[in-house]
Amino acid sequence: MFNLAPVGGTQAGRSAEGVASTAEDRARAPVEVPAPVRPGDRVEVSRLSVLMSRLRDMPDIRHDLVDRLRHEIESGAYPTAERLDAALDALLDEISPG
Numbered sequence: 001m002f003n004l005a006p007v008g009g010t011q012a013g014r015s016a017e018g019v020a021s022t023a024e025d026r027a028r029a030p031v032e033v034p035a036p037v038r039p040g041d042r043v044e045v046s047r048l049s050v051l052m053s054r055l056r057d058m059p060d061i062r063h064d065l066v067d068r069l070r071h072e073i074e075s076g077a078y079p080t081a082e083r084l085d086a087a088l089d090a091l092l093d094e095i096s097p098g
Contacts, residue, residue: 025052 069078073080076083
């Protein structure tokens, strides 16, 4: 069991200054912390983490893709909803009887 002196009091034979200087001496003393020895340490990065990192490095707008799609739409090479509707209407007209 520990004998604790009241707050602000002194212990038998020791003054508050003596306690403070002992604590200061301990705080100044170098502390040796052994380096952990773990011969098999390694880091594993999840696939999601790798993808998130790549996503973070990408620009907000992929101008090359926007330009390519804009060109395809203007030239008629990209299947827009209107073009698909027209193609379906033409197909239905072609296969409908009479």
